[in-house]
Amino acid sequence: MEAREPKEVEDAKTVIFVKGSHTGETVNNAMKELMALKRPHAISFAKKNVVRPFEDSASLEFWSKKNDAPMFVVGQSTKKRPNDLTFARMFDGRLLDMVELGIDNFVGMAEFKTPKATPGHKPMLHFASELFDTHPRFTQLRSMLVDFFNGEVIESISLQGLEHVISITLGPTPPTLNTAEDNTTPLPKVHIRCYTLSLLASGVRIPRVELVPMGPSLDLTMRRHQDADPDLWKAAMKKPKMKKQDVEKGLGKKRKNMEVDDMGDLRGRLHVAKQDLSKLQTRKMKGLKDAFDADGENQRKRRKAVSEEADDDDSGGE
Amino acid sequence: MDVSTLLQAQNDKFKSIEVDKELEIDPGLLLVSDLNPIDAEAYEANLEDHLQSTARDGVQALLAALFSLPIHSSPDGPVAKLPAPTYELPRAKPLPKPKPQTKWERFASAKGIQHSVKDKKVWDEEKQDWVNRWGRYGKNKELEDQWLTEVPANADVDFDPAKDAKTKRKEVIAKNTKQRDANLARAQKAADPKESRKKEIESTLQSTRKSTASMGKFDKKLDGEKKIRGIKRKFEPAEVSAANERKSSLAILAGLEGSSAKKARRAEQDGQGASDVVNVRKAVKFASGGKGSHSLARSASTQKGKTSFKKGKR
Numbered sequence: 186m187e188a189r190e191p192k193e194v195e196d197a198k199t200v201i202f203v204k205g206s207h208t209g210e211t212v213n214n215a216m217k218e219l220m221a222l223k224r225p226h227a228i229s230f231a232k233k234n235v236v237r238p239f240e241d242s243a244s245l246e247f248w249s250k251k252n253d254a255p256m257f258v259v260g261q262s263t264k265k266r267p268n269d270l271t272f273a274r275m276f277d278g279r280l281l282d283m284v285e286l287g288i289d290n291f292v293g294m295a296e297f298k299t300p301k302a303t304p305g306h307k308p309m310l311h312f313a314s315e316l317f318d319t320h321p322r323f324t325q326l327r328s329m330l331v332d333f334f335n336g337e338v339i340e341s342i343s344l345q346g347l348e349h350v351i352s353i354t355l356g357p358t359p360p361t362l363n364t365a366e367d368n369t370t371p372l373p374k375v376h377i378r379c380y381t382l383s384l385l386a387s388g389v390r391i392p393r394v395e396l397v398p399m400g401p402s403l404d405l406t407m408r409r410h411q412d413a414d415p416d417l418w419k420a421a422m423k424k425p426k427m428k429k430q431d432v433e434k435g436l437g438k439k440r441k442n443m444e445v446d447d448m449g450d451l452r453g454r455l456h457v458a459k460q461d462l463s464k465l466q467t468r469k470m471k472g473l474k475d476a477f478d479a480d481g482e483n484q485r486k487r488r489k490a491v492s493e494e495a496d497d498d499d500s501g502g503e
Numbered sequence: 504m505d506v507s508t509l510l511q512a513q514n515d516k517f518k519s520i521e522v523d524k525e526l527e528i529d530p531g532l533l534l535v536s537d538l539n540p541i542d543a544e545a546y547e548a549n550l551e552d553h554l555q556s557t558a559r560d561g562v563q564a565l566l567a568a569l570f571s572l573p574i575h576s577s578p579d580g581p582v583a584k585l586p587a588p589t590y591e592l593p594r595a596k597p598l599p600k601p602k603p604q605t606k607w608e609r610f611a612s613a614k615g616i617q618h619s620v621k622d623k624k625v626w627d628e629e630k631q632d633w634v635n636r637w638g639r640y641g642k643n644k645e646l647e648d649q650w651l652t653e654v655p656a657n658a659d660v661d662f663d664p665a666k667d668a669k670t671k672r673k674e675v676i677a678k679n680t681k682q683r684d685a686n687l688a689r690a691q692k693a694a695d696p697k698e699s700r701k702k703e704i705e706s707t708l709q710s711t712r713k714s715t716a717s718m719g720k721f722d723k724k725l726d727g728e729k730k731i732r733g734i735k736r737k738f739e740p741a742e743v744s745a746a747n748e749r750k751s752s753l754a755i756l757a758g759l760e761g762s763s764a765k766k767a768r769r770a771e772q773d774g775q776g777a778s779d780v781v782n783v784r785k786a787v788k789f790a791s792g793g794k795g796s797h798s799l800a801r802s803a804s805t806q807k808g809k810t811s812f813k814k815g816k817r
Contacts, residue, residue, distance in 0.1 A: 309562060332592050341582045
């Protein structure tokens with residue numbers, strides 16, 4: 186029970202893959218491969234369940250609590266909505282929001298005879314289209330997919346562990362699509378592609394990237410959706426207050442040896458290396474000259490110099 | 504051969520890593536967003552190629568951002584330290600509630616006792632080594648393990664010093680466990696909504712029992728109904744010392760002053776009061792040109808020093 190208690194920094198969200206009352210081959214395969222990408226944070230429900238997430242979310246909430254998993258992918262195929270995938274998110278055991286997508290085209294990993302990424306490695310994510318920033322349906326989709334593939338906050342990453350990228354691109358934006366209320370224009374398609382990276386030498390430190398398709402690739406259309414309740418969304422977006430200690434330690438910026446005093450002045454502390462006092466230039470005096478130094482070597486030098494002078498005097502015969 | 508052609512040949516060997524696109528990069532989540540409109544022509548012409556090329560550009564930019572982060576080496580190759588993500592995602596569970604303080608923590612905070620973490624290891628003078636403070640071969644078992652122990656003069660005949668030390672150690676452990684359990688129980692009780700509801704009902708019941716004309720004195724009592732226990736009043740002795748009397752009277756006077764007067768006086772003590780016409784902070788900032796009080800004081804002192812020196816020379 187202690188492991189399930191709320192944490193300040195959360196782990197990756199576990200996703201439950203649920204099969205509806207009827208799932209076709211496409212949906213089955215798509216769920217299997219999405220799960221392969223999501224492992225080890227994935228739970229599969231092997232049996233079929235009668236679920237209609239948009240009508241009744243009670244069973245999702247129950248499963249979420251039972252399995253301590255805040256995300257769902259529900260696969261279903263009906264006459265009205267063939268090959269249907271529903272992504273659902275929970276907050277505090279309650280349903281937060283949902284996105285329903287229809288699979289138009291699915292190509293599995295096995296179709297691509299290319300190297301695959303190691304399971305469990307963190308993918309990079311790429312989103313392309315201006316709609317991800319402007320259109321509420323697509324901002325929701327982006328948030329959902331980022332949460333699905335890559336929600337966990339990590340401190341560092343091994344650069345050699347970067348193996349694959351999941352790219353989500355939209356079709357061209359129809360010129361008539363400008364507002365959210367406009368329901369007449371069909372929304373552009375969503376293309377999910379997975380690629381492995383191959384890094385080539387570029388002559389500089391940053392390598393040149395080439396992509397190799399890895400699969401799975403999905404072409405999806407947007408179907409129903411359920412927005413988050415504003416109050417619940419606000420509660421879910423609350424961020425923990427960063428501790429003063431952590432800020433000083435340098436989450437982001439490092440502030441060492443700096444403090445603000447009572448007057449509001451920024452005071453810094455400098456650490457100077459040990460000074461070499463032997464080379465310190467003191468006042469110049471004849472008596473302090475090196476030749477008058479008391480230690481033996483200098484004494485000898487001086488005596489030698491004096492005797493040479495004397496010799497010179499003799500030979501010179503002034 | 505011209506140098507430029509050589510350079511060109513060298514450059515041709517490597518493909519460019521430049522990406523001239525405006526991208527939104529969030530290294531904390533390994534996320535790159537290409538918020539440019541999709542090129543419809545390229546999309547129609549060859550879908551897969553178009554998707555791959557846009558993804559490649561994005562990934563190249565993201566990789567450049569990742570490689571420019573502070574990197575340190577590890578046994579598994581270079582590791583980049585990631586900044587905190589800027590793209591915000593909803594949480595799965597609400598923020599953790601602050602845990603209730605233990606009895607000791609409450610006492611320590613009241614007394615201002617700082618918490619200091621004890622090291623797990625302590626220096627053993629005899630062994631000339633660091634040993635565990637507790638646990639396996641712990642320093643706290645020293646008395647039980649040593650081969651020679653001083654026995655007090657009045658000890659029983661069957662006094663076993665090792666056994667005695669052990670019982671004493673076990674007693675300490677038992678005491679700690681008991682205290683921990685008590686703390687847990689207290690925390691649970693405080694967090695339990697049932698308990699707080701019970702208290703609330705009790706207080707409501709008490710006030711209703713007193714809310715009759717006779718303040719509950721002539722009401723019918725039920726079987727097993729307890730007598731309401733009020734707060735016992737305490738009276739000061741009639742004769743007190745002059746100093747104490749003066750103190751209590753002054754305390755009453757201070758209470759009469761009202762909260763606004765108190766606030767003003769406190770602010771005055773801090774040097775930011777309403778009676779202080781000058782905002783000291785602001786004045787210092789203005790006088791020093793934003794450099795602060797310290798630099799102001801220093802510049803004043805150096806100027807003084809210079810003038811006096813000149814006078815001395817003359």
